[in-house]
Amino acid sequence: MPAMSAVPAAQYLRMSTENQQCSLDNQAEKIKDYAERHGFEILQTYSDAGRSGVRLKDRPELKRLLSDAISGDAVFRAVLVYDVSRWGRFQDSDEAAHYEFICKSAGVPVHYCAESFLNDNTLSSSIVKALKRTMAAEYSREMGVRVFAAAKNLAELGFKQGGRPGYGLRRLMVSSDGQRRKILSTGEIKALRTDRVILVPGPKEEVECVREMYRLVAEENKCPYYVAGELNRRGVKCPTGKWRLQTVIRILTDPKYAGYNVWNRASHRLGCPRVPTAKAHWVLKPGAFEPMVDPQLFEKAQVVLAEQRQPYSNEELLDSLRNLLKTNGVASYQIVKNSPGLPSLNTFLRRFGSLRRAFELAGHKCQWTMPSDEQRREAKRFRDLLLSQVTSLFPREISIFRPHAQAPDCLQVDGNITVSVVVCPAVRRNRGVNWFVDDRWTQGTTVTLLARLRTDCTELRDCYVVSKPGVHWIRRGGELKGKQLSDLSDFCAAARAVASHQ
Numbered sequence: 001m002p003a004m005s006a007v008p009a010a011q012y013l014r015m016s017t018e019n020q021q022c023s024l025d026n027q028a029e030k031i032k033d034y035a036e037r038h039g040f041e042i043l044q045t046y047s048d049a050g051r052s053g054v055r056l057k058d059r060p061e062l063k064r065l066l067s068d069a070i071s072g073d074a075v076f077r078a079v080l081v082y083d084v085s086r087w088g089r090f091q092d093s094d095e096a097a098h099y100e101f102i103c104k105s106a107g108v109p110v111h112y113c114a115e116s117f118l119n120d121n122t123l124s125s126s127i128v129k130a131l132k133r134t135m136a137a138e139y140s141r142e143m144g145v146r147v148f149a150a151a152k153n154l155a156e157l158g159f160k161q162g163g164r165p166g167y168g169l170r171r172l173m174v175s176s177d178g179q180r181r182k183i184l185s186t187g188e189i190k191a192l193r194t195d196r197v198i199l200v201p202g203p204k205e206e207v208e209c210v211r212e213m214y215r216l217v218a219e220e221n222k223c224p225y226y227v228a229g230e231l232n233r234r235g236v237k238c239p240t241g242k243w244r245l246q247t248v249i250r251i252l253t254d255p256k257y258a259g260y261n262v263w264n265r266a267s268h269r270l271g272c273p274r275v276p277t278a279k280a281h282w283v284l285k286p287g288a289f290e291p292m293v294d295p296q297l298f299e300k301a302q303v304v305l306a307e308q309r310q311p312y313s314n315e316e317l318l319d320s321l322r323n324l325l326k327t328n329g330v331a332s333y334q335i336v337k338n339s340p341g342l343p344s345l346n347t348f349l350r351r352f353g354s355l356r357r358a359f360e361l362a363g364h365k366c367q368w369t370m371p372s373d374e375q376r377r378e379a380k381r382f383r384d385l386l387l388s389q390v391t392s393l394f395p396r397e398i399s400i401f402r403p404h405a406q407a408p409d410c411l412q413v414d415g416n417i418t419v420s421v422v423v424c425p426a427v428r429r430n431r432g433v434n435w436f437v438d439d440r441w442t443q444g445t446t447v448t449l450l451a452r453l454r455t456d457c458t459e460l461r462d463c464y465v466v467s468k469p470g471v472h473w474i475r476r477g478g479e480l481k482g483k484q485l486s487d488l489s490d491f492c493a494a495a496r497a498v499a500s501h502q
Helices: 024-038 061-073 094-106 123-156 206-217 224-234 246-251 295-308 315-328 333-337 345-352 355-361 371-392 486-500
Strands: 005-016 042-050 079-081 110-112 169-174 180-184 194-199 262-263 283-285 398-401 410-411 417-423 427-428 432-436 447-453 458-469 471-475 482-485
Touching: 005 024, 005 061, 005 447, 024 042, 024 079, 024 194, 061 094, 094 123, 094 486, 110 224, 123 262, 123 283, 194 486, 206 224, 206 246, 206 295, 246 295, 315 345, 333 345, 345 355, 371 398, 371 410, 371 417, 371 447, 371 458, 371 486, 410 486, 417 486, 447 486, 458 486, 482 486
Parallel strands: 005 042, 005 079, 079 110, 417 447
Antiparallel strands: 169 180, 169 194, 262 283, 398 410, 410 417, 427 432, 432 471, 447 458, 458 482
């Protein structure tokens, strides 16, 4: 039994894998023996099992320990750790010292139970401790070099080294002598250390989709932007929901679809941020897998993509719009978006700031029937201002609420009435001034605080509380079914009234 004067302590345990010699049980046993000999009573345990010691953010229990120590509410007055390496293998030894100092400054010193020195701030112990921290960091660096060399060797033999297979491909587990074992599902890992993983073609419909992508680019000279739109128009299913430009580009430029095993395209060693690797350092093993597309077709697609990536001059971009106008006679966002062979909308936006400006420079004077970028920015500014004003008027009744992750901020009245906020810019159309209702601001709600801007976008014209508008345009003189606000102080009562009639 510990003596009554025993110092209350917490123990911190850590190991990277189950195969480490210093298991958690071994560490706990050594710490217990140290505690009994030096008058500590272990009251709390913090354990980071299966956690690398390189980065603090990957070690939730150490973060919790530091937080408890700093708070001043901790029941322990010391921290017991097996040795310096269990505290961490931080690549900057000053980082390990910093976390120890945080504890010590809070009145919770750190004791290393299996070390030959006492952590008593003497010159000798400080020198040895600094050396031990450097050795712990160096161990991780050396281990990283060995692991990298082993993974590189397996990659050069044609075996996949982790990661998702990619669209149209599946992971096949094989034995060390190449015998097929099973197709691995998402989240499954190989059964034995001696087993290996290769890639094989997946479902027939996915394989055909990939081959069609390459055919459109290599044989019809279509750009990836067109390919993504074409797949969406055909209703081809995409794992992420909708085919997007970057998804298509990744598939069209990845050598694994031509049977190559590709490894080391990016690096994030020892907890450093992930960075791309120069192509000269990639590991490429041709013929490692069954090719999904013919290697010659793959190379042809790369040539076409390289030619398409050549930057257009401003005049070339404007000429493409002039030719489009000659052919169609009209200009619109959808016409540009759906015109094959035309540069992507993003190209025009990056070069000229807006599609409207690009058409003006091409010599096309037209009556635009959608809000300009400037009008949209002003509408958003007034919307943010309106949110702030309403919440400041009703600090108890109203809170900011988001119906789901992709939805914009809304107002929540009385904790159960969710109200979207929409500010409508005015646009001069053929039939006079109309106000544009952007339905992106009404996601997940059935009550709306709708405000209309004046034509010069300098101030709000009027405000209403209505049911979800359900229209894109409000005409001048058109009736809005709901409650018009003479003052924002009437908002809560109007929101409750509209909600009660739904």
